[in-house]
Amino acid sequence: MPPKVYITIKKYNGDFRVMPSYLENLDAAGVKVVNVHPNNQKLYGKPTVIGTIVLIDPRTGAPISIMSGTHITSMRTGAASGLATKLLAREGSKILGLVGTGAQARTQLQAINQVLKLEEVKAYDTSKEALSSFIEETKKEYKMKISLCQNIEECVSQADVITVVTPTTSPIIKDDWISKGTHINAIGADAQGKQELEPSS
Numbered sequence: 105m106p107p108k109v110y111i112t113i114k115k116y117n118g119d120f121r122v123m124p125s126y127l128e129n130l131d132a133a134g135v136k137v138v139n140v141h142p143n144n145q146k147l148y149g150k151p152t153v154i155g156t157i158v159l160i161d162p163r164t165g166a167p168i169s170i171m172s173g174t175h176i177t178s179m180r181t182g183a184a185s186g187l188a189t190k191l192l193a194r195e196g197s198k199i200l201g202l203v204g205t206g207a208q209a210r211t212q213l214q215a216i217n218q219v220l221k222l223e224e225v226k227a228y229d230t231s232k233e234a235l236s237s238f239i240e241e242t243k244k245e246y247k248m249k250i251s252l253c254q255n256i257e258e259c260v261s262q263a264d265v266i267t268v269v270t271p272t273t274s275p276i277i278k279d280d281w282i283s284k285g286t287h288i289n290a291i292g293a294d295a296q297g298k299q300e301l302e303p304s305s
Contacts (some may be wrong), residue, residue, distance in 0.1 A: 198214055
């Protein structure tokens with residue numbers, strides 16, 4: 105599985121990533137293409153992340169299946185944070201600070217809640233609409249306390265685990281806001297030029 109290939113589309117403030125893979129022991133091959141266009145929801149009413157998966161017959165190269173990869177991508181990314189949290193978060197962690205409450209935030213919370221006994225989720229987003237929608241949905245689904253934060257510092261300063269899911273290219277989490285021993289999942293910093301944490305964090 106070679107590294108992702110990134111294609112930037114500056115004209116539309118977006119990019120797409122191509123991820124090919126071949127598993128010889130399973131005789132399975134395929135490629136996933138994921139588009140990331142931060143303005144999609146606001147301008148076109150579409151998700152900011154859209155994935156497509158093509159499964160290929162290794163014997164002939166013929167396509168077997170073309171399917172949506174959007175939900176699979178969201179679940180896989182959430183699962184990666186869940187696993188990292190399970191292995192790296194300190195024992196007894198109960199408070200999650202969640203910065204960014206778009207679609208990906210749902211699977212982040214779902215996976216992390218599987219590995220921790222969360223008592224509270226503190227959430228923040230620059231979009232009041234996204235934050236309100238997230239709070240409303242999660243209060244229906246989870247029994248834990250869901251807190252709406254007015255700023256990022258309030259969201260992360262008392263958290264045992266921090267998950268940041270943003271497209272920012274400059275640090276938004278300051279080192280002195282983070283308690284000693286806090287585990288951080290910086291999901292949005294997935295390409296060159298993106299950065300959510302101060303370098304010292």
